Amino acid sequence: MEHYSDDKLLDLFREESSRNYAYNLIVRKYQERIYWHIRRMVITHEDADDVTQNTLIKAWKGLHKFKAESQLYTWLYRIATNESITFLNKKKKRFFISMNDVEHELSQSLESDEQYSGDEIQLKLQKAILTLPEKQRLVFNMRYYDEMKYDDISKILNTSVGALKASYHHAVKKIESYIKED
Amino acid sequence: MKNKKEILEEIEKEAPFLSQIKKENHFSTPENYLEFLPEVMNDKILNKNYLSILFDKLSYKIFIPVSAAIVLVFVILNFNTENISSELTSDQLSELIIDDEYFEIDDYLVYEAYAELLEEEENEATSENDEYINYLLENDIDINLIIEEL
Numbered sequence: 001m002e003h004y005s006d007d008k009l010l011d012l013f014r015e016e017s018s019r020n021y022a023y024n025l026i027v028r029k030y031q032e033r034i035y036w037h038i039r040r041m042v043i044t045h046e047d048a049d050d051v052t053q054n055t056l057i058k059a060w061k062g063l064h065k066f067k068a069e070s071q072l073y074t075w076l077y078r079i080a081t082n083e084s085i086t087f088l089n090k091k092k093k094r095f096f097i098s099m100n101d102v103e104h105e106l107s108q109s110l111e112s113d114e115q116y117s118g119d120e121i122q123l124k125l126q127k128a129i130l131t132l133p134e135k136q137r138l139v140f141n142m143r144y145y146d147e148m149k150y151d152d153i154s155k156i157l158n159t160s161v162g163a164l165k166a167s168y169h170h171a172v173k174k175i176e177s178y179i180k181e182d
Numbered sequence: 183m184k185n186k187k188e189i190l191e192e193i194e195k196e197a198p199f200l201s202q203i204k205k206e207n208h209f210s211t212p213e214n215y216l217e218f219l220p221e222v223m224n225d226k227i228l229n230k231n232y233l234s235i236l237f238d239k240l241s242y243k244i245f246i247p248v249s250a251a252i253v254l255v256f257v258i259l260n261f262n263t264e265n266i267s268s269e270l271t272s273d274q275l276s277e278l279i280i281d282d283e284y285f286e287i288d289d290y291l292v293y294e295a296y297a298e299l300l301e302e303e304e305n306e307a308t309s310e311n312d313e314y315i316n317y318l319l320e321n322d323i324d325i326n327l328i329i330e331e332l
Contacts, residue, residue, distance in 0.1 A: 020224065027220045035216065039209055049215075056223050057230070113209075122208050125200075144193070145205070147186055169196060176197035 006072040013063055023060055030073055031056070033146065034080045040129075040141045041084040043106045044113060051087050055080045070155055077156045081138060088134065106130050121179070128178035132171050139164055140171040 004012070004025060012022035034055055039048035058079050066075060107130045111123070129137055138157065142148045143164075150161045157164070193201040317323075 020227070023227065024220050024224055027223050031219050032216055035211075035219075036207070036209075045209075045211055045215075052219070053223065053226065057226060060223075060227050119208075121203055122206065125203055126208075143189060145207075147189055149185055168192075172193065172197045172200065176200050179203070180199050 007068065010063075010066065010068065010072070023063070026059070026063075026072070027056055030076050033073070034076055037077060037080050037141065037146065038084050040145065041081075041137070042087055043109050043130075047087065051080070051083050055083045058083070071152070074152050074155045077142075077152075081156060085134060124179050125175065128175040131178060132174060135159075136167050136171040136174075139167045140175070143168050144172075 009022050009026050009029070012018040013026070015022075031052070035048060035052045038051045038055065039045070042048050042051055055076070059076055062079070066072070107127050129140060132140060135157070139153060142153045142156070143150075150164050153159075153164050154161050159167075190201070
């Protein structure tokens with residue numbers, strides 16, 4: 001597979017003759033990061049697959065309007081984040097349940113998920129992350145797992161770096177106290 | 183790399199217990215899921231493109247003629263409804279007028295009903311005359327002789 005820079009990929013996308021090819025390369029380049037970002041939010045593979053596909057379709061529809069003012073991957077992350085939150089909100093509305101119950105349900109899905117193989121402490125860590133409010137969970141996942149810079153997270157979530165640092169600090173403290181329990 | 187080190191230090195400082203847990207991904211996907219995803223997406227966007235092109239083409243070839251046909255059928259049905267009301271016989275019309283149930287009577291409708299009545303009477307008279315003439319012809323009677331006798 002050819003390794004093109006984002007600028008080159010976007011140039012190829014703008015040409016009608018190479019649009020599908022460029023899109024295919026963009027999907028290959030970012031699908032893994034997008035999928036895992038979504039999967040950590042919605043937990044089950046089936047849901048993550050749906051949300052990932054919606055994200056990539058929205059990217060296809062919006063790529064021709066994308067201006068290189070932001071990085072391609074932060075733009076894709078933003079779509080993925082919005083899609084994940086929309087999905088969780090719809091789930092909440094569909095079953096008339098509160099966000100806390102959604103998190104409880106996600107926690108149960110995690111325990112029964114055949115595609116999750118973590119040991120006890122890993123399961124506890126995942127459950128601890130699920131107790132966090134949605135936005136703190138996003139910040140924690142992006143910083144802890146994706147190892148993103150606060151600047152990039154700030155562009156994705158449209159939040160100041162200071163607020164993100166505070167949010168991450170709270171998230172880490174809550175997780176620490178949850179896994180230390182018992 | 184600098185960012186990775188910074189994150190690690192951040193965790194060690196704020197959450198020593200968490201920092202000792204290995205950062206591993208224990209979630210998995212069905213086999214070859216990510217390998218096939220680009221093809222799945224390609225099919226999806228091609229289908230979407232095909233559907234949008236098809237819709238554009240169909241809008242000229244099918245949707246516009248179908249819409250026109252629907253409007254035409256609607257007009258014809260309305261026209262037929264008027265015909266049904268004008269096809270009332272004079273007796274039915276009279277009954278309706280007497281019972282004061284028919285409010286939408288226009289001049290044309292009344293004219294048609296009377297024309298129908300007059301035509302019926304005329305037809306009756308013509309058939310009576312025809313019967314006389316046939317009788318005279320069959321019995322070889324000269325109509326002038328009858329007139330003279332009178």
